[in-house]
Every structure is written in C-alpha cells, then in structure tokens.
Ligand code: PEP
C-alpha cells in the first residue's frame with residue numbers, strides 16, 4: 001500500500017514554524033491559542049488518508065485527460081448561514097453541474113467541494129477602515145466575526161473549535177446526501193432548484209434529465225439491475241479548503257497507520273492561495289510534507305520558473321494526481337501570461353491537472369459599492385483558458401468556481417440578467433460574490449460545449 005514518499009527528511013508537521021507565515025491572524029492570547037490547538041490535536045480526523053489517496057488516483061486520471069475536475073462551493077462558509085437546506089441546495093447545484101458535464105462530454109466528473117472547512121480568508125489588507133475607525137480585517141468565521149466592531153473583529157481561538165465541529169456536521173450531512181439515496185441518478189430531476197427550474201438553463205437541464213431517465217429505463221429494459229449498480233445510486237464527493245491557518249492544519253495532521261505517511265485530515269484536498277504560495281514560506285513548507293492531493297492558485301504575476309520550482313517542491317516525485325495548478329489570472333491576462341507557464345511546467349515534465357478559477361481575477365467594486373464579478377468575464381476567462389490549453393496541447397482538466405444554491409444576486413449578468421441595481425436585493429456573501437444556481441448551470445453547459453469542441 002505504501003507509495004514513495006515525497007516528504008523531505010527534515011519535514012515535520014511543525015517545521016513550517018521556522019518559516020515566514022503570511023496571512024496569519026494576530027491572536028491576542030498565545031496561551032489560549034495553544035490550549036485550543038491541543039484540544040484539536042485530540043479530536044478525531046475529519047477525513048481518512050485512504051480517501052485522500054483515492055482522490056489522488058482519480059485526479060491522476062484527470063491529469064491524463066480521463067476526467068474533469070469540478071471544484072466548487074462557497075468563498076467562505078459561515079457560522080450564521082449554516083443549515084441543512086443550504087448544504088443540500090449547494091450539493092444539488094454541484095451535482096447538476098457534474099451531470100451536465102459528464103453527460104455532455106462522456107468523461108467522469110470529479111466533484112470536490114469548497115465545503116466542510118472553508119472558513120479562513122486571506123485579505124489584501126490586515127485592517128479595514130470605515131468612517132474614520134480602523135479595525136482588523138475579517139479573516140473568516142474561524143478567526144473573527146464579520147461585524148465591524150472591536151470585540152467582534154478580535155481573533156478568537158474558540159472559533160477554530162467551532163469551525164472544526166461545523167466541518168464535522170457538514171461532512172456528516174454531505175456523506176449522508178451523497179451515499180444515502182439523494183444522489184441516486186433516478187432522482188436527477190429533483191436536483192433542479194425551484195427558483196432556477198423555469199429559467200432557460202433550468203429547462204435545458206430538465207430536458208437532459210429526461211434523456212437520462214430514458215437511458216435508465218432502456219438499461220432496465222435490457223435486464224440491468226439498476227438497484228444493484230452502486231455507481232448509479234451514490235456519488236463520490238470530496239472536501240477541500242484553503243490551508244491558510246497553519247496551526248489548525250497542523251493540529252489535524254496525522255500519521256496514517258497503513259502507509260506511515262502524514263496526511264492533513266481536515267479535508268481531502270488542500271490548496272495554497274495566491275497570497276501564500278511563497279517558495280520559502282510556511283504554507284509551501286507545511287503542504288510539501290502531507291500526502292493529500294494539493295492545488296495551488298496562480299495569479300497573473302506567477303512567473304514560469306517560480307511555478308516549476310513550486311511543482312518541484314510540492315511534487316518532486318512527479319506523482320500524477322498530487323498537484324493541480326489553478327490559473328486565476330483575470331480575463332485580460334490569460335492570453336499573455338498562461339502559455340509560458342504551461343510551457344515551463346511541460347518542459348519540467350510535471351504531471352499536473354490544469355484547472356481554471358475564472359472568478360478571483362475578475363473581481364471589481366462597482367460604483368454602487370458592491371464587490372462583484374460579471375458572468376461574461378467569467379466565461380471569457382474560461383474560453384481563454386481552453387484556448388491556451390488547446391494551443392499547448394494539454395488537457396483543460398477542471399474549473400474552480402464560487403457558487404451557492406441560494407437565489408443570490410452577487411455576480412452580474414447571466415441569461416436572467418443581474419444588473420447593478422439588483423445587487424442589493426440578495427447580496428449575502430461574507431466574502432466574495434458567488435454564482436447562483438442559474439449562472440452555475442449556464443456555466444456548466446458552456447464548459448461542456450467547450451470540452452466537446
Ligand atoms: C479564494 O479562493 O477564495 C481565494 C482567496 O483565492 P485566491 O488565493 O486565488 O485569491
């Protein structure tokens with residue numbers, strides 16, 4: 001069962017502590033933080049090493065063109081917006097998108113949620129000013145509170161524990177939904193959310209669901225026992241978050257008894273954000289030693305040599321499935337910047353999954369004060385990404401998007417167009433603007449089209 005380890009002999013779960021760690025909160029009470037981390041070290045793991053290995057295997061297939069990665073969920077999960085219905089509806093959208101992608105392209109879709117642990121946020125400024133008052137920035141519910149007052153914004157380690165418990169409860173529900181009948185292909189119609197069903201995308205989805213019904217009836221008529229086919233009744237769904245708070249990640253890192261290797265058991269896949277991917281920084285050091293599949297976000301300033309150095313550092317054994325590179329350059333930079341990065345990684349013979357996050361490079365603040373993204377920019381960046389992959393002859397392996405099952409008005413555009421005046425109606429995110437179900441489905445249909453052509 002044991003695979004060659006890529007961990008350097010000097011690595012330990014706390015070797016990151018000797019390196020500069022960007023984006024860490026200023027915890028006011030070091031002893032309270034240490035007591036909380038000690039408590040977390042005693043908690044059960046949230047995921048198992050074997051599941052992380054399974055995800056590495058399916059991502060290895062993606063890196064070779066035998067699958068497509070759908071990586072999606074909230075920008076930041078929140079303590080307040082925690083409910084069974086919200087989790088169910090987010091899952092519905094992701095399952096719908098996966099069905100659209102799989103049915104239209106004929107390749108398996110690997111589903112990874114930004115869920116069950118996506119609580120900590122990097123910020124462009126450590127403080128936020130409003131009406132002359134300056135306070136620490138909101139760093140996600142696992143650190144401090146969104147409300148703009150001094151007590152709320154003070155980092156509180158008790159929130160790490162609450163985040164852990166909410167992750168456990170969320171994961172429990174995700175496992176129940178994906179393995180307990182809800183994700184059965186015969187229920188494909190039921191995933192259409194009420195508010196989206198009458199839209200153009202909702203109707204298109206319903207037609208596709210009818211085709212799947214017909215195919216299932218055909219298979220049953222041929223004598224295939226659909227009840228016995230686990231693949232049709234259950235879905236493999238993996239969790240992920242940005243591994244930002246290194247104390248928390250370290251506390252959930254365990255040695256796997258089967259392989260004797262280290263796994264960060266807070267989620268199946270962990271990613272390194274654009275602001276914390278310094279080669280000699282603490283985040284790269286920490287993640288270099290855990291055996292989970294990893295992703296790294298690459299913004300427009302990513303230098304080709306720096307990217308290959310990251311690949312070398314995070315995946316020296318060049319294990320397929322270990323590393324996903326997520327281009328998030330912004331629509332105006334892709335044509336100019338991405339080809340050189342892809343070329344350098346190819347020259348280094350690094351077997352990565354190439355994915356595109358068309359959200360984070362296209363964020364802007366509208367004149368009315370709302371932070372938003374335009375659906376047209378999101379799609380234009382995806383098209384540019386597909387063009388770059390095609391020109392370089394690499395498989396466009398996945399998309400990474402921020403979405404919600406709620407009927408929000410956070411991103412502009414879409415076929416039932418959200419206009420600047422609509423933003424205030426249902427702007428509910430505590431961090432970045434997310435696609436609603438209509439926009440998410442629209443994106444899935446368009447990506448399926450791009451994949452086909
Ligand atoms: C995010 O994914 O929410 C995020 C902050 O991304 P990036 O690091 O790409 O800016």
Ligand code: CO
Nearest residue numbers: 075402431432
């Ligand atoms: Co975000």
